Amino acid sequence: SVKIGVLALQGAVSEHVRALELSGANVVTVKDVRDLDGVDGLVLPGGESTMMRRLMDRYGLFEAIKLFADQKPVFGTCAGLILMAKQIEGRQGPHLGLLDIDVKRNAFGKQVDSFEADLEIKGISESYNGVFIRAPYIKSAEENVDVLATFEGHIVACREGRFLACAFHPELTDDPAMHSYFVHMVEESI
Ligand code: GLN
Numbered sequence: 001s002v003k004i005g006v007l008a009l010q011g012a013v014s015e016h017v018r019a020l021e022l023s024g025a026n027v028v029t030v031k032d033v034r035d036l037d038g039v040d041g042l043v044l045p046g047g048e049s050t051m052m053r054r055l056m057d058r059y060g061l062f063e064a065i066k067l068f069a070d071q072k073p074v075f076g077t078c079a080g081l082i083l084m085a086k087q088i089e090g091r092q093g094p095h096l097g098l099l100d101i102d103v104k105r106n107a108f109g110k111q112v113d114s115f116e117a118d119l120e121i122k123g124i125s126e127s128y129n130g131v132f133i134r135a136p137y138i139k140s141a142e143e144n145v146d147v148l149a150t151f152e153g154h155i156v157a158c159r160e161g162r163f164l165a166c167a168f169h170p171e172l173t174d175d176p177a178m179h180s181y182f183v184h185m186v187e188e189s190i
Contacts, residue, residue, distance in 0.1 A: 005039040009055040011047025019179040041186035044080030073162040081165040100142035130168035140147035142154040
Protein backbone atom coordinates (compact mmCIF):
# COMPACT_ATOMS: atom_id res chain seq x y z
CA SER A 1 0.00 0.00 0.00
CA VAL A 2 1.04 3.62 -0.46
CA LYS A 3 2.71 5.57 2.31
CA ILE A 4 1.05 8.85 3.18
CA GLY A 5 2.47 11.47 5.52
CA VAL A 6 0.42 13.84 7.65
CA LEU A 7 2.17 17.07 8.59
CA ALA A 8 2.07 16.93 12.38
CA LEU A 9 3.16 20.35 13.60
CA GLN A 10 -0.29 21.49 14.68
CA GLY A 11 -3.96 20.76 14.20
CA ALA A 12 -6.19 17.72 13.76
CA VAL A 13 -3.53 15.14 12.95
CA SER A 14 -4.74 11.88 14.49
CA GLU A 15 -8.14 12.15 12.80
CA HIS A 16 -6.43 12.39 9.40
CA VAL A 17 -4.21 9.44 10.25
CA ARG A 18 -7.23 7.34 11.14
CA ALA A 19 -9.20 8.29 8.02
CA LEU A 20 -6.24 7.54 5.74
CA GLU A 21 -5.63 4.19 7.42
CA LEU A 22 -9.30 3.31 6.95
CA SER A 23 -8.80 4.13 3.27
CA GLY A 24 -6.01 1.55 3.06
CA ALA A 25 -2.89 3.71 3.32
CA ASN A 26 0.19 3.24 5.40
CA VAL A 27 0.43 6.47 7.41
CA VAL A 28 3.28 8.34 9.08
CA THR A 29 3.29 11.63 10.93
CA VAL A 30 5.74 14.21 9.61
CA LYS A 31 7.51 16.37 12.18
CA ASP A 32 10.87 16.81 10.54
CA VAL A 33 12.50 16.46 7.16
CA ARG A 34 13.56 12.82 7.59
CA ASP A 35 9.97 11.79 8.18
CA LEU A 36 9.33 12.53 4.48
CA ASP A 37 11.62 9.64 3.42
CA GLY A 38 9.69 7.17 1.32
CA VAL A 39 6.45 9.10 1.61
CA ASP A 40 4.31 8.97 -1.55
CA GLY A 41 1.75 11.67 -0.68
CA LEU A 42 1.33 14.34 1.98
CA VAL A 43 -1.64 15.79 3.89
CA LEU A 44 -1.47 19.34 5.21
CA PRO A 45 -4.10 19.51 7.97
CA GLY A 46 -6.24 22.33 9.32
CA GLY A 47 -5.07 24.53 12.14
CA GLU A 48 -3.78 28.05 11.75
CA SER A 49 -1.88 28.73 8.55
CA THR A 50 0.38 31.53 9.84
CA MET A 51 1.45 29.44 12.84
CA MET A 52 1.88 26.33 10.74
CA ARG A 53 4.11 28.25 8.33
CA ARG A 54 6.22 29.48 11.26
CA LEU A 55 6.63 25.91 12.51
CA MET A 56 7.46 24.64 9.00
CA ASP A 57 10.24 27.21 8.81
CA ARG A 58 11.50 26.33 12.28
CA TYR A 59 11.79 22.61 11.48
CA GLY A 60 13.24 23.07 8.00
CA LEU A 61 10.10 21.60 6.50
CA PHE A 62 9.12 24.51 4.30
CA GLU A 63 11.76 23.93 1.61
CA ALA A 64 11.48 20.16 2.01
CA ILE A 65 7.73 20.23 1.38
CA LYS A 66 8.17 22.52 -1.63
CA LEU A 67 10.61 19.99 -3.12
CA PHE A 68 8.30 17.12 -2.20
CA ALA A 69 5.42 18.85 -3.98
CA ASP A 70 7.49 19.17 -7.18
CA GLN A 71 6.95 15.43 -7.66
CA LYS A 72 4.27 14.11 -5.37
CA PRO A 73 0.60 14.56 -4.46
CA VAL A 74 -0.42 16.94 -1.67
CA PHE A 75 -3.85 17.29 -0.02
CA GLY A 76 -4.51 20.46 1.99
CA THR A 77 -7.50 20.91 4.25
CA CYS A 78 -8.57 24.33 5.58
CA ALA A 79 -5.32 25.94 6.80
CA GLY A 80 -3.58 23.40 4.53
CA LEU A 81 -5.50 24.83 1.56
CA ILE A 82 -4.30 28.31 2.51
CA LEU A 83 -0.70 27.05 2.62
CA MET A 84 -1.12 25.68 -0.92
CA ALA A 85 -2.68 28.78 -2.52
CA LYS A 86 -0.75 31.03 -4.88
CA GLN A 87 -2.66 34.07 -3.66
CA ILE A 88 -3.96 34.90 -0.19
CA GLU A 89 -6.10 37.98 0.30
CA GLY A 90 -4.35 40.59 2.43
CA ARG A 91 -1.01 38.84 2.37
CA GLN A 92 2.07 39.68 0.35
CA GLY A 93 3.06 36.46 -1.40
CA PRO A 94 2.07 32.83 -0.92
CA HIS A 95 3.32 30.12 1.40
CA LEU A 96 3.93 26.98 -0.69
CA GLY A 97 2.15 28.45 -3.72
CA LEU A 98 1.10 25.16 -5.31
CA LEU A 99 -2.46 25.86 -6.44
CA ASP A 100 -3.58 28.49 -8.94
CA ILE A 101 -6.22 29.86 -6.60
CA ASP A 102 -6.91 33.07 -4.73
CA VAL A 103 -8.14 32.43 -1.18
CA LYS A 104 -9.81 34.48 1.50
CA ARG A 105 -9.12 33.43 5.09
CA ASN A 106 -11.85 33.25 7.75
CA ALA A 107 -14.14 33.96 4.85
CA PHE A 108 -17.53 33.04 6.27
CA GLY A 109 -17.53 35.73 8.97
CA LYS A 110 -17.73 35.73 12.74
CA GLN A 111 -21.42 34.88 13.14
CA VAL A 112 -20.87 31.61 11.35
CA ASP A 113 -17.48 30.72 12.77
CA SER A 114 -18.28 27.04 12.46
CA PHE A 115 -21.03 25.27 10.58
CA GLU A 116 -21.83 22.14 8.65
CA ALA A 117 -23.17 21.97 5.14
CA ASP A 118 -24.26 19.24 2.79
CA LEU A 119 -22.00 19.33 -0.26
CA GLU A 120 -21.95 17.74 -3.66
CA ILE A 121 -18.33 16.99 -4.49
CA LYS A 122 -17.70 16.28 -8.16
CA GLY A 123 -16.48 12.75 -8.75
CA ILE A 124 -16.28 12.09 -5.01
CA SER A 125 -19.66 12.28 -3.30
CA GLU A 126 -23.22 13.34 -4.02
CA SER A 127 -23.85 14.20 -0.39
CA TYR A 128 -20.93 15.01 1.85
CA ASN A 129 -21.12 16.62 5.27
CA GLY A 130 -18.66 19.51 5.14
CA VAL A 131 -17.46 20.69 8.56
CA PHE A 132 -16.29 24.29 8.30
CA ILE A 133 -14.27 25.89 11.12
CA ARG A 134 -13.12 29.48 10.58
CA ALA A 135 -12.84 28.29 7.04
CA PRO A 136 -11.39 30.02 4.03
CA TYR A 137 -13.01 29.95 0.62
CA ILE A 138 -11.54 30.15 -2.84
CA LYS A 139 -12.41 33.51 -4.39
CA SER A 140 -11.21 32.52 -7.82
CA ALA A 141 -9.44 29.71 -9.57
CA GLU A 142 -7.52 29.60 -12.84
CA GLU A 143 -8.88 27.52 -15.71
CA ASN A 144 -6.47 24.67 -15.08
CA VAL A 145 -8.04 24.14 -11.64
CA ASP A 146 -10.91 21.67 -11.44
CA VAL A 147 -13.61 23.03 -9.14
CA LEU A 148 -14.99 20.09 -7.15
CA ALA A 149 -17.45 21.77 -4.78
CA THR A 150 -19.09 25.08 -4.07
CA PHE A 151 -21.12 26.35 -1.15
CA GLU A 152 -23.31 29.44 -1.48
CA GLY A 153 -21.50 30.28 -4.70
CA HIS A 154 -18.01 30.01 -3.24
CA ILE A 155 -15.49 27.36 -4.22
CA VAL A 156 -14.71 25.07 -1.28
CA ALA A 157 -12.90 22.14 -2.91
CA CYS A 158 -10.66 21.81 -5.94
CA ARG A 159 -8.05 19.73 -7.68
CA GLU A 160 -5.19 20.77 -9.91
CA GLY A 161 -3.24 17.77 -11.15
CA ARG A 162 -1.59 16.12 -8.16
CA PHE A 163 -2.90 18.75 -5.75
CA LEU A 164 -6.19 18.41 -3.88
CA ALA A 165 -7.61 20.94 -1.42
CA CYS A 166 -10.76 21.65 0.53
CA ALA A 167 -11.88 24.43 2.85
CA PHE A 168 -13.66 22.06 5.24
CA HIS A 169 -12.43 19.34 7.60
CA PRO A 170 -12.92 15.89 6.06
CA GLU A 171 -11.11 14.29 9.01
CA LEU A 172 -13.93 15.37 11.34
CA THR A 173 -16.63 13.32 9.64
CA ASP A 174 -16.99 9.56 9.41
CA ASP A 175 -17.30 9.70 5.64
CA PRO A 176 -14.02 8.44 4.13
CA ALA A 177 -14.80 9.69 0.59
CA MET A 178 -12.29 12.56 0.46
CA HIS A 179 -9.47 10.56 2.01
CA SER A 180 -10.13 7.54 -0.22
CA TYR A 181 -10.06 9.82 -3.24
CA PHE A 182 -6.67 11.17 -2.20
CA VAL A 183 -5.33 7.67 -1.52
CA HIS A 184 -6.36 6.75 -5.09
CA MET A 185 -4.63 9.86 -6.44
CA VAL A 186 -1.45 8.77 -4.65
CA GLU A 187 -1.79 5.19 -5.89
CA GLU A 188 -2.12 6.42 -9.45
CA SER A 189 0.93 8.66 -9.06
CA ILE A 190 3.43 5.87 -8.31
N1 GLN B 1 -8.57 30.32 9.88
C1 GLN B 1 -7.46 29.41 9.80
C2 GLN B 1 -6.31 30.03 9.02
O1 GLN B 1 -6.42 31.09 8.53
C3 GLN B 1 -7.87 28.11 9.16
C4 GLN B 1 -8.89 27.44 10.03
C5 GLN B 1 -8.80 25.94 10.04
O2 GLN B 1 -7.83 25.33 9.56
N2 GLN B 1 -9.77 25.34 10.68
O3 GLN B 1 -5.28 29.43 8.89
